Amino acid sequence: MQLLKAAQTIVLAEQVVSYTLKLVDIPQIWQQNDLAHPDYLLNAVPKRLNEFYVGRILAQAILQQHFSCLDSITSMSERLPIWPKGFKGSISHCKNKVVVAVSVQADYLGIDIEHIVDESFAKDSAALILTQSEQALWQTGQIQGLNFREYLTLIFSLKESLYKAVYPVAQSYIDFLEAFVEQIDMENQSVQLSFCLKVREKYGLLESYQGYWKIEDGVVLSWVFQSSEPPL
Known part of the structure; x- marks a missing residue:
């Protein structure tokens, strides 16, 4: 939830909940929380790890805060997020920003x-x-x-x-x-x-x-x- 407080809401559509966050404002989050690395990130550099975990944790916070959903979207073997049944979601990042969009009404959603x-x-x-x-x-x-x-x-x-x-x-x-x-x-x-x-x-x-x-x-x-x- 702390990550969600640091993020900014962005308006995409009435049926979509979306936030953006500056990665420079977030320290190495996986080290703080002692998070396990999925198999496909074992050789990832710190920058990639931070992008990955900030995006996933922000998405989980949106699911919990806005939809009361506690399901995990991260698999230890599958690279792509596994969105809970009934949800569509998308995560993107570039250099110093991450964006996440989630919807229960979308037939298709990508960001x-x-x-x-x-x-x-x-x-x-x-x-x-x-x-x-x-x-x-x-x-x-x-x-x-x-x-x-x-x-x-x-x-x-x-x-x-x-x-x-x-x-x-x-x-x-x-x-x-x-x-x-x-x-x-x-x-x-x-x-x-x-x-x-x-x-x-x-x-x-x-x-x-x-x-x-x-x-x-x-x-x-x-x-x-x-x-x-x-x-x-």
């Missing part, structure tokens, strides 16, 4: 946080991240208010959020070029994302997913949220 990439990464990775239609959006001047590094980071982050949202269904890696922006609203910072027909049919995915974003202080926060239920 991602990224620092704006540098010029070198943008140049070398654009063809691996942006589909031809997404490159055309930039080349035809339809993306207003962002430079190319910000645009590339945004699309990368949105696709990461999308993959996290659909992973419980797909249970498989999907390439960046197999997902694409169908519609984008720069003013309202919202986007409609789709997968190519082959991927949709293979995994039984929806025709489209709704994504959202915020960019602040050189950081992109994106999320994908889909619910068939009205807010409580």
Whole structure:
């Protein structure tokens, strides 16, 4: 609960509880609490351990405080969080921040946080991240208010959020070029994302997913949220 007090609430949707926390404000939490390391973290460096445990402990605190749920989401052998039945959740971290989102009303939920990439990464990775239609959006001047590094980071982050949202269904890696922006609203910072027909049919995915974003202080926060239920 102490970790939750140090975190800040972020508003994503009425049906989602989400917090962000600066990792620099949190000391090596696993050492303080003498936490056991899962098998897949035995060789992890201290920075990775802190990211992992802060994210997991913050998620557990959200479950307990907001949903009165005491179930553990961490397995000693499975890398991904194991969310309790009826819950959807997502965790992301980058350099000095961690974000967690939890919902009992979401059909799909994914969240991602990224620092704006540098010029070198943008140049070398654009063809691996942006589909031809997404490159055309930039080349035809339809993306207003962002430079190319910000645009590339945004699309990368949105696709990461999308993959996290659909992973419980797909249970498989999907390439960046197999997902694409169908519609984008720069003013309202919202986007409609789709997968190519082959991927949709293979995994039984929806025709489209709704994504959202915020960019602040050189950081992109994106999320994908889909619910068939009205807010409580």
